Amino acid sequence: MNRPADHPPIPAPRIGVLLINLGTPDAPEPKAVKRYLAEFLSDRRVVEIPPIAWQPILRGIILTTRPKKSAHAYAQVWGEDGSPLAAITRAQAGGLKDAFGPDVLVDWAMRYGSPAIGDRLRAMKEAGCERILFAPLYPQYCAATTATANDAAFAALADMRWQPAIRTLPPYYDHPAYIEALRASVEAGLAALDFTPDTIVASFHGMPQRTLELGDPYHCHCRKTARLLSEALGRELVVAFQSRFGRAKWLEPATDKVLAALPGKGGKRVAVLTPGFSADCVETLEEIALRGRETFMEAGGTDFACLPCLNTSAPGMEMLRKILAQELAGWLPDA
Numbered sequence: 365m366n367r368p369a370d371h372p373p374i375p376a377p378r379i380g381v382l383l384i385n386l387g388t389p390d391a392p393e394p395k396a397v398k399r400y401l402a403e404f405l406s407d408r409r410v411v412e413i414p415p416i417a418w419q420p421i422l423r424g425i426i427l428t429t430r431p432k433k434s435a436h437a438y439a440q441v442w443g444e445d446g447s448p449l450a451a452i453t454r455a456q457a458g459g460l461k462d463a464f465g466p467d468v469l470v471d472w473a474m475r476y477g478s479p480a481i482g483d484r485l486r487a488m489k490e491a492g493c494e495r496i497l498f499a500p501l502y503p504q505y506c507a508a509t510t511a512t513a514n515d516a517a518f519a520a521l522a523d524m525r526w527q528p529a530i531r532t533l534p535p536y537y538d539h540p541a542y543i544e545a546l547r548a549s550v551e552a553g554l555a556a557l558d559f560t561p562d563t564i565v566a567s568f569h570g571m572p573q574r575t576l577e578l579g580d581p582y583h584c585h586c587r588k589t590a591r592l593l594s595e596a597l598g599r600e601l602v603v604a605f606q607s608r609f610g611r612a613k614w615l616e617p618a619t620d621k622v623l624a625a626l627p628g629k630g631g632k633r634v635a636v637l638t639p640g641f642s643a644d645c646v647e648t649l650e651e652i653a654l655r656g657r658e659t660f661m662e663a664g665g666t667d668f669a670c671l672p673c674l675n676t677s678a679p680g681m682e683m684l685r686k687i688l689a690q691e692l693a694g695w696l697p698d699a
């Protein structure tokens with residue numbers, strides 16, 4: 365059937381890019397933190413203990429004690445625009461607004477709390493996006509982060525009669541653009557210090573040792589990132605794992621133990637980087653920059669620095685543009 369000559373052209377299908385990070389409480393207060401932790405720690409991708417055994421511990425012990433302690437940690441890093449993790453992820457999405465042309469909508473969501481993945485996905489669909497790239501911003505794949513973000517996105521699709529086409533961003537732990545962004549950002553960070561570190565620690569978020577034994581590639585991804593970054597910097601990095609949670613054995617060595625032991629072994633001036641976090645958050649700003657510093661100085665260290673994550677730095681944004689454009693190839697008209 366022919367359309368009349370004056371019929372408006374069919375608009376090009378739009379494309380959506382949804383940046384996803386972990387999530388954060390709505391306020392640095394015990395009530396909001398409790399709500400957030402209840403959702404986060406009930407995720408079976410995060411705590412792999414059968415709910416019948418785990419839920420009584422979670423409800424009976426953890427959610428009655430931890431929210432107060434964690435709210436204090438959040439309060440120390442909370443900014444004018446809220447939780448750093450949310451503020452930085454929002455700014456990353458804002459910085460990419462025009463990166464891929466007028467037909468590509470860039471938005472952001474959080475796996476736990478708000479803005480919820482399902483809500484942002486439905487909004488993209490309503491805005492006409494027929495193709496959507498989910499981008500969990502975890503360089504190293506972990507089922508507790510990457511997979512659960514994708515699970516939430518696919519759960520939202522399960523309710524849609526007319527689904528958009530979907531791609532997911534692969535882990536980018538060894539992507540040359542990521543390693544180069546880390547190198548540039550670490551070199552700039554080191555050059556800005558008023559001391560010369562004798563030791564550089566690369567601290568990644570930990571996970572239970574059992575998760576590695578069950579086949580999760582996270583630990584290998586972290587080690588490879590550290591090796592490639594060490595080669596790019598031309599200097600040694602001490603790898604450590606932070607944020608231990610619960611009683612099980614976690615990946616070792618633990619960052620706090622490494623920081624406490626360094627001064628006794630002659631490492632008095634340390635710089636810590638956290639390359640597994642794409643945005644600064646309570647785990648970098650409170651656990652490392654505040655508590656890590658205290659641990660290190662009390663053990664006899666003389667100088668301590670926690671270098672910023674890639675955040676919205678020029679090398680960080682350039683990296684995001686490159687890895688996202690690579691996944692959009694074939695969807696973008698000129699790619």
Ligand SMILES: C=CC1=C(C)c2cc3[nH]c(cc4nc(cc5[nH]c(cc1n2)c(C)c5CCC(=O)O)C(CCC(=O)O)=C4C)c(C)c3C=C
Pocket residue numbers: 386387388389410411430434447449502506508509569570571572582607609640641644645646647
């Ligand atoms: C970057 C990768 C991350 C992995 C892997 C990860 C695994 C993991 N985390 C917990 C428990 C907690 N994590 C918490 C905060 C938190 N975790 C990550 C990232 C990873 N977690 C980020 C970016 C953040 C910061 C969130 C923010 O709001 O700034 C917390 C909450 C804070 C606290 O109460 O201390 C917990 C709890 C487990 C069990 C786990 C298992 C593999």
Ligand SMILES: [Fe+2]
Pocket residue numbers: 569607
């Ligand atoms: Fe975590």
Ligand SMILES: [Fe+2]
Pocket residue numbers: 607646647651
């Ligand atoms: Fe922590």
